[in-house]
Amino acid sequence: MMNQNVVISDTKSGFSMEIVVSIRDPLFPQAVVPMQLAAGGQPIVWTAQSLKMIETAAAAAGGGGGGGGRISAWVDSMRASSPTRRPPHENNEENNKSWIIRHPSALSMFDEIVMGSKGKQIVMFLDYDGTLSPIVDDPDRAFISPEMREAVRDVAHYFPTAIVTGRCRAKVYSFVKLAELYYAGSHGMDIKGPTKGHQYKKSNQTVLCQPAREFLPMIDEVYKSLVTKTKSIPGAKVENNKFCLSVHFRCVDEKRWPELAEVVKTVLNDYPKLKMSPGRKVLEIRPIIKWDKGNALEFLLESLGYANSKDVMPVYIGDDRTDEDAFKVLRKRGQGFGILVSKVPKETNASYTLQEPSEVMCFLKRLVEWKKSSLQRF
Numbered sequence: 367m368m369n370q371n372v373v374i375s376d377t378k379s380g381f382s383m384e385i386v387v388s389i390r391d392p393l394f395p396q397a398v399v400p401m402q403l404a405a406g407g408q409p410i411v412w413t414a415q416s417l418k419m420i421e422t423a424a425a426a427a428g429g430g431g432g433g434g435g436r437i438s439a440w441v442d443s444m445r446a447s448s449p450t451r452r453p454p455h456e457n458n459e460e461n462n463k464s465w466i467i468r469h470p471s472a473l474s475m476f477d478e479i480v481m482g483s484k485g486k487q488i489v490m491f492l493d494y495d496g497t498l499s500p501i502v503d504d505p506d507r508a509f510i511s512p513e514m515r516e517a518v519r520d521v522a523h524y525f526p527t528a529i530v531t532g533r534c535r536a537k538v539y540s541f542v543k544l545a546e547l548y549y550a551g552s553h554g555m556d557i558k559g560p561t562k563g564h565q566y567k568k569s570n571q572t573v574l575c576q577p578a579r580e581f582l583p584m585i586d587e588v589y590k591s592l593v594t595k596t597k598s599i600p601g602a603k604v605e606n607n608k609f610c611l612s613v614h615f616r617c618v619d620e621k622r623w624p625e626l627a628e629v630v631k632t633v634l635n636d637y638p639k640l641k642m643s644p645g646r647k648v649l650e651i652r653p654i655i656k657w658d659k660g661n662a663l664e665f666l667l668e669s670l671g672y673a674n675s676k677d678v679m680p681v682y683i684g685d686d687r688t689d690e691d692a693f694k695v696l697r698k699r700g701q702g703f704g705i706l707v708s709k710v711p712k713e714t715n716a717s718y719t720l721q722e723p724s725e726v727m728c729f730l731k732r733l734v735e736w737k738k739s740s741l742q743r744f
């Protein structure tokens with residue numbers, strides 16, 4: 367067995383990552399097992415497919431991010447992503463009805479959903495804010511209820527379960543506090559497997575994926591700059607999510623939103639390798655690498671051994687625009703489905719809907735009850 371240090375890098379984007387490659391037999395290079403040591407000394411397995419995904423992400427990173435785009439478009443988009451009221455022309459029963467027909471409630475379709483999972487392994491992907499916890503003014507106080515935590519713990523007992531969030535992984539873990547889950551923080555750019563024994567772990571190798579490591583110093587620099595430059599706007603808050611940042615507008619007077627967006631745009635003008643996208647009263651800033659919640663979903667399915675499997679049914683529940691990347695991946699795979707958490711009609715790639723986190727909890731509990739009773743039957 368030979369060990370060799372290999373650096374995967376893309377000169378255009380500056381993306382690089384060092385891995386240790388162990389070659390079983392130099393005569394058979396295709397039998398290469400790439401390994402990297404995680405904190406704690408456990409080997410991390412990078413399969414050929416995950417390396418390919420990371421390389422593709424690196425290759426996709428180029429110039430052109432930064433502060434491009436129109437301020438008013440971002441502001442409008444933020445309003446639309448977090449609707450408190452709907453435009454009158456959309457607010458009619460006909461619209462609602464046709465949307466519900468296209469995206470029925472996952473609770474009313476529950477029997478059909480579980481029937482479709484026959485012979486397949488359900489894998490659960492859960493967004494955090496607006497899905498497991500209700501949207502609140504202070505992002506530091508978006509706590510998960512004890513009952514919801516219990517429901518997630520039960521689901522994870524029967525199905526491999528991952529939290530996929532825009533938040534910093536450590537922060538979301540401090541809320542959820544369940545060691546048996548997979549966590550994909552920073553919009554999927556920081557993935558770590560369960561730290562507590564889990565029946566679905568195929569080995570004791572740690573799953574870890576951080577395709578945007580190179581961007582850490584840049585993100586920190588931009589964070590500091592944004593904190594200083596947004597100080598004068600009451601209610602503005604900048605959240606450091608490690609590999610990405612969130613600039614919160616929720617507590618800022620709507621009249622000052624364009625001004626805040628302008629500050630963010632001006633700062634980002636100096637950082638063409640960062641891009642910005644609007645969310646629920648928030649502007650999300652992240653590296654321009656092509657890596658999102660959809661890539662995280664694929665990476666996790668692969669880590670669980672379901673890359674090319676027909677016997678898997680991934681279910682992704684999320685409320686945000688960034689969750690659409692994962693919904694799209696599921697549609698493309700033709701496997702599993704997305705569930706959008708929303709009370710109002712929205713353009714979505716999800717197949718089903720749930721109105722709010724309390725319905726998400728109901729869905730998770732029903733899934734556990736169904737699984738328990740099906741195990742009793744066999």
Ligand SMILES: O=P(O)(O)OC[C@H]1O[C@H](O[C@H]2O[C@H](CO)[C@@H](O)[C@H](O)[C@H]2O)[C@H](O)[C@@H](O)[C@@H]1O
Nearest residue numbers: 494495501502503505508531532612616646648
């Ligand atoms: O991917 P998610 O788990 O949905 O995270 C997306 C962002 O969620 C948080 O912000 C949102 O929730 C806050 C608390 O309810 C709310 O105050 C804010 O207006 C929402 O945008 C989180 O704070 C962000 O960092 C995440 O990127």
